[in-house]
Each structure stands twice: as C-alpha cells, then as structure tokens.
Amino acid sequence: MSPNLTYVVVVGVLFAAGVILLLERTLTRVLMGVVLLANGVNVLILAGGRYGGPPIVGTTPDDEMSDPLPQAMILTAIVITLGLTAFLLALAYRSWRLVGQDEVQDDIEDRRIIELAERDEGPEVEDVDDEGTS
Amino acid sequence: MTALVPLPVVIPLLGAAVTLTLTRFPQAQRLVSLAALSAVLGVAIALLVVVCVDGTQVVAVGAWPVPIGIVLVADQFSALMLVVSAAVTLCVLVYSIGQGLADGSEDTPLSIYHPSYLVLTAGVTTAFLSGDLFNLYVGFEILLVASYVLITVGGTEDRIRAGTTYVVVSLLSSVLFLTGVGLVYAAAGTLNLAQLAGRLDALPDGLRLMLNCVLLLAFGIKAAVFPLSAWLPDSYPTALAPVTAVFAGLLTKVGLYAIIRVETLLFPGGPTRDLLLVLALLTMLVGILGAIAQSDVKRLLSFTLVSHIGYMLFGIGLANELGVSSAIFYVVHHITIQTTLFLVVGLVERYGGATALDRLGGLAALSPLLGVLFFVPAMNLAGIPPFSGFLGKLGLIEAGASAGGGLRWALVAGALATSLLTLYAVARVWNLAFWRKPVTTRAEAAQTEGGPALPRLMVGSTIALVVLGVALTGIAGPLFDLTGDAAADLLERAPYVDAVRGEGIR
Numbered sequence: 278m279s280p281n282l283t284y285v286v287v288v289g290v291l292f293a294a295g296v297i298l299l300l301e302r303t304l305t306r307v308l309m310g311v312v313l314l315a316n317g318v319n320v321l322i323l324a325g326g327r328y329g330g331p332p333i334v335g336t337t338p339d340d341e342m343s344d345p346l347p348q349a350m351i352l353t354a355i356v357i358t359l360g361l362t363a364f365l366l367a368l369a370y371r372s373w374r375l376v377g378q379d380e381v382q383d384d385i386e387d388r389r390i391i392e393l394a395e396r397d398e399g400p401e402v403e404d405v406d407d408e409g410t411s
Numbered sequence: 412m413t414a415l416v417p418l419p420v421v422i423p424l425l426g427a428a429v430t431l432t433l434t435r436f437p438q439a440q441r442l443v444s445l446a447a448l449s450a451v452l453g454v455a456i457a458l459l460v461v462v463c464v465d466g467t468q469v470v471a472v473g474a475w476p477v478p479i480g481i482v483l484v485a486d487q488f489s490a491l492m493l494v495v496s497a498a499v500t501l502c503v504l505v506y507s508i509g510q511g512l513a514d515g516s517e518d519t520p521l522s523i524y525h526p527s528y529l530v531l532t533a534g535v536t537t538a539f540l541s542g543d544l545f546n547l548y549v550g551f552e553i554l555l556v557a558s559y560v561l562i563t564v565g566g567t568e569d570r571i572r573a574g575t576t577y578v579v580v581s582l583l584s585s586v587l588f589l590t591g592v593g594l595v596y597a598a599a600g601t602l603n604l605a606q607l608a609g610r611l612d613a614l615p616d617g618l619r620l621m622l623n624c625v626l627l628l629a630f631g632i633k634a635a636v637f638p639l640s641a642w643l644p645d646s647y648p649t650a651l652a653p654v655t656a657v658f659a660g661l662l663t664k665v666g667l668y669a670i671i672r673v674e675t676l677l678f679p680g681g682p683t684r685d686l687l688l689v690l691a692l693l694t695m696l697v698g699i700l701g702a703i704a705q706s707d708v709k710r711l712l713s714f715t716l717v718s719h720i721g722y723m724l725f726g727i728g729l730a731n732e733l734g735v736s737s738a739i740f741y742v743v744h745h746i747t748i749q750t751t752l753f754l755v756v757g758l759v760e761r762y763g764g765a766t767a768l769d770r771l772g773g774l775a776a777l778s779p780l781l782g783v784l785f786f787v788p789a790m791n792l793a794g795i796p797p798f799s800g801f802l803g804k805l806g807l808i809e810a811g812a813s814a815g816g817g818l819r820w821a822l823v824a825g826a827l828a829t830s831l832l833t834l835y836a837v838a839r840v841w842n843l844a845f846w847r848k849p850v851t852t853r854a855e856a857a858q859t860e861g862g863p864a865l866p867r868l869m870v871g872s873t874i875a876l877v878v879l880g881v882a883l884t885g886i887a888g889p890l891f892d893l894t895g896d897a898a899a900d901l902l903e904r905a906p907y908v909d910a911v912r913g914e915g916i917r
Contacts, residue, residue: 321597
C-alpha cells in the first residue's frame with residue numbers, strides 16, 4: 278500500500294512552513310511554527326495507517342476497516358500539543374510583560390565569553406586569583 | 412509479583428493529584444510528596460530484587476491483549492534505573508523542602524512545586540518502564556511538561572529567558588520523536604518494542620537506517636549529545652538549585668536510556684555505531700573545553716555534564732558486553748554525582764552568596780564541611796581512584812581497548828584527556844572558591860562572623876547523596892555483575908522479547 282499523495286504534500290508543506298517559522302526569533306512565530314509542525318506530524322501518522330471504512334464491528338467488514346490506532350495516537354498528540362501551546366502562549370505573554378517584547382534573548386554569559394575570546398583573554402577570574410593567593 | 416510494575420508510575424501521579432488539592436497546606440503537601448517518593452523508592456528496590464530473581468516482569472495494562480494494548484516492562488536495566496532515579500529524586504525532594512523551610516514562603520511559594528515534581532518523577536518512571544514506543548513518547552512528554560513548569564517556576568526574567576530556549580528546543584525534539592514514531596508505525600505496523608525488534612530486522616537497510624537516525628536525533632537533543640547540546644548550559648543554571656540538580660542528574664539520562672534501549676533492541680548492529688563513537692568523542696572534548704572557559708560554577712558543571720554524556724555514548728557505540736555494561740554503570744554513577752555536585756553548589760550559593768568564581772573564595776577554611784562535600788564528588792567526577800567514576804571510566808577504556816581499531820583507540824585517548832581536563836576544571840573551582848583567601852567583603856564578613864547557617868535538611872540530604880556516591884565504590888563488584896547481566900540481556904534481545912511474547916504476542 279502506498280500513501281495518499283495529498284497527505285504527503287500536506288505533510289511536506291506543513292513541515293516546511295513550520296521549520297521556517299521555528300527559525301524566527303519572535304516567540305509567537307515560533308509557537309505558530311510548533312503548531313504547524315505538530316499538525317504535520319499528525320497527518321504523517323494518519324498517512325501511515327491503513328485506509329478504509331469506520332473501524333466499528335458490524336458496520337464495516339473486517340478487511341475494509343481503517344486502522345484505528347493512528348487515530349488514537351493523533352488524539353493523544355493533539356491533546357499534548359494543546360497543553361504545550363497554552364504553556365508557550367503564557368511564556369510569551371510573561372516575556373512580553375517583563376521585557377516588553379517576546380523575542381528570544383541571547384544568553385548573557387555566552388556573549389561575555391565571546392567578547393573575551395575576541396579580546397583574546399582567558400576567563401577573567403584568573404587575574405584575581407594570582408593576587409588573592411600571593 | 413507483576414503487581415509491582417505499574418506502581419512507580421501510579422504512586423507519584425496519585426501523589427501529584429493529592430498535593431494539588433492540598434495547595435493551602437504546605438506541611439501536608441511535603442508529607443504527601445515525601446511519602447510518595449519514599450514508597451516509589453521502596454517499590455523500585457523490591458522490583459529490582461524481583462527482576463533479578465524471577466527475570467523480566469511484564470504487565471499488559473488494562474488486560475488488553477499484548478500487541479493491541481500497552482505493556483509495561485521491567486527488566487534489570489529499567490529496574491536499576493528506577494532504583495537510582497528514585498533515590499536521587501527523594502534526596503533532592505528533602506533538599507528542596509529544607510530550602511523552602513529556610514527561605515520562608517517568598518522565594519519558593521509555589522504550591523505548584525510539589526505536584527510538578529511528582530509528575531516529573533512519574534514521567535521518568537513511565538519512560539523507564541514503557542515497552543511501547545508511543546508510551547515512551549508519552550513518558551517523555553509527561554516529564555517535559557513538568558520540567559517546563561519547574562524551570563520557569565517563579566517567572567523571573569532570567570528564568571523566562573532560559574526557559575524559552577529550553578521549551579522550544581524540547582518541543583522540537585518531541586516533534587522529531589513523534590515523527591519517528593509515525594514513521595516506525597508506517598514501516599512496521601506496530602509500536603510494541605518487542606514486536607518491533609522482530610519486524611524491523613526484516614526491513615530494507617536504508618529504511619532502517621533512516622528510522623534509526625530520526626529517533627537518534629530526537630533522543631540526542633534530550634541527552635545533549637554534542638552538536639545538539641548547546642541548549643543545556645544556557646537553560647539549566649538559572650533554575651532553582653534542586654531543580655537544576657534533578658534535571659542534570661535525570662533528564663539527560665532518560666534520553667540516554669532511550670538511546671540504549673533503541674540501539675540494542677530495535678537496531679542492533681546498525682551502521683550508526685561508528686557515528687555514535689565519533690559523536691561521543693566530540694561530546695567529551697567540546698563539552699570539557701567549554702567547561703574550562705566558564706567563570707561560573709553552575710555553568711561549568713553544566714558543561715561537564717554535557718562532556719560526560721560522551722562517556723556513556725562511547726560504551727553504547729562499542730556495543731559489546733563490557734562497553735554497554737560500563738555505560739550502564741556510568742549512568743548510575745553520573746546520575747548520583749552530577750546531582751550531588753549541583754546540590755553542593757546550591758549550598759555554596761547560600762553560604763558564599765554567589766556562584767561566580769571571581770566572587771567566591773576561602774570556603775574550605777570557612778566551612779570545612781562544605782569543602783569535603785564538594786571535594787569528594789568532584790574527585791569522583793574526575794575519576795580519581797578509588798571512586799566509582801574511576802571504575803566506570805576504567806571499564807569503558809578496557810572495553811574500547813579490547814575492541815581495537817583506530818577509532819576506538821582515539822576514543823580511549825579522548826576519554827583519558829577528558830578525564831584529565833575534568834580534573835583541571837574541578838581543581839580550578841576548588842582553588843578559586845575553596846582554597847584561596849576570600850575576595851569579597853561578604854566572604855570576609857563571613858570569616859569573622861562564621862557565615863550564614865546552612866539548613867540541616869539541605870546539608871543532610873547532600874551528605875546522603877555524597878555517601879551514596881562513595882558507596883557505589885563499595886558495591887562496585889555486585890553492581891558491575893548486575894550491569895553485566897543487564898548488558899548481556901540487552902545485547903541478546905531474546906530475554907526481553909520472550910518475556911513480552913510470553914504475555915501473548917502472536
């Protein structure tokens with residue numbers, strides 16, 4: 278059985294759009310990226326199962342049933358994504374309240390070490406050490 | 412005795428539910444959390460004994476027939492991981508209770524702390540016990556969601572910034588993991604690990620390699636393997652000391668657990684072995700070089716954490732019995748030691764008022780106890796004999812040398828160099844923070860006045876973990892026998908598959 282072409286294209290587009298948004302620095306866009314990616318994965322899982330009628334005994338003959346397991350997994354995944362989206366929104370809101378923007382900030386220690394490296398110096402504590410012990 | 416198997420998942424979840432209803436009664440919350448985690452530790456130890464005596468225990472949840480329902484599987488490897496993680500989470504809980512009591516309610520208000528912590532524990536135990544790829548994903552999500560709450564607890568600017576990095580990176584790894592799960596299901600038509608072990612063998616090599624790589628990528632982010640490790644030193648240090656400690660000890664190891672499980676059970680002998688070895692070398696060296704450049708103790712320890720992930724990957728990549736056995740031993744050692752070190756740094760922060768190396772000094776003279784508490788696990792981490800770090804590294808190096816080949820010898824050299832550089836890094840912390848004269852007025856004031864008193868619970872739980880770390884040397888013989896058996900079972904695959912099949916896989 279080969280997967281449905283429509284599904285494959287939808288998955289591809291959702292992943293591509295999700296990745297582009299994920300590379301942005303604004304948290305709300307990152308959030309949209311995550312939502313798109315998660316939905317892309319859901320369609321991917323759906324495309325991996327067997328197609329057919331509703332998997333209810335008595336309604337559909339056994340060999341024409343669709344595979345219910347991917348649907349159960351997608352349901353779980355949707356619930357998880359919903360919770361995480363809410364959390365990420367709260368995080369973005371908090372960041373906006375605190376900093377006035379929701380851009381993802383650089384790490385301050387990293388910046389300091391990069392500056393030290395550019396000046397070609399080691400970690401600054403060593404100097405203090407020499408004076409401290411002598 | 413299969414009734415024991417679901418308990419490590421159920422007890423913390425129940426505890427979380429109860430503590431959520433008790434948000435107005437902090438004292439009751441503490442008692443419930445303590446009782447729950449003590450019970451988990453007891454159950455984990457009992458489970459380890461049962462597994463060693465009777466073999467792998469399997470439970471089909473809800474009595475569904477096995478390939479349809481979810482199975483929980485406890486083999487020696489999972490049971491050992493459960494015992495170590497339960498012991499560590501319990502000690503860290505006591506530590507955080509001590510910190511909360513000492514600080515009053517302003518800094519650690521947080522009626523949400525205990526429920527989140529218990530949910531985190533439930534997630535870790537779910538991941539260790541699940542015999543199903545999707546359930547493993549759910550276990551990861553449970554622990555990650557709890558960790559998102561814990562890492563941003565309090566919502567200060569620092570924690571929001573660090574938490575954002577952590578949350579986004581973890582979300583990406585979850586998406587990748589779920590993609591892997593979807594692809595595996597599409598390719599093999601099942602997610603039961605035991606059943607997959609048979610079905611994946613029949614797939615074409617290229618397809619297997621692709622599935623293996625997607626899963627490795629997802630777990631690699633969680634385990635902080637080198638090119639995917641940059642998020643860790645950025646995000647861990649800003650959290651509360653006990654939170655950082657438990658994250659450092661456990662969360663990356665859950666990723667490693669998943670790598671070990673997947674590499675041995677689902678994709679044995681695949682072409683990713685050499686890839687893992689190269690990554691192990693890079694993780695060790697890049698991590699430890701990063702640690703040397705740091706001027707803050709917490710960040711320095713985060714980098715050593717990344718670096719030592721390389722040792723465990725080394726053992727997994729060797730894929731022989733001694734290698735995997737030593738890797739498991741090293742996981743046990745590293746969970747204990749890395750957690751201890753972060754707890755000690757939490758004490759240092761209280762005592763010296765800072766974690767930046769240029770503001771600390773003279774701590775060994777001011778508080779000899781603190782000096783000993785740092786010195787012992789630090790030497791243990793660096794691998795000084797007779798500590799367990801030395802024994803683990805020795806096992807890995809012996810395994811690498813006996814396997815032979817250029818790449819493996821390079822790994823052996825890298826492991827030795829990393830060990831030396833770790834010694835350099837922790838010796839630097841020792842010299843600057845503990846050995847030299849105090850540099851700040853606060854430290855000088857502490858010298859005359861005796862410094863702030865350290866809460867007894869915090870010191871007591873740290874001592875317990877230090878003793879546990881030292882005790883690993885004492886029980887190294889039996890422990891190595893146990894990890895050897897576990898590794899043999901993992902590599903052989905049949906014990907795991909047969910145990911699950913006994914429950915009714917056709």
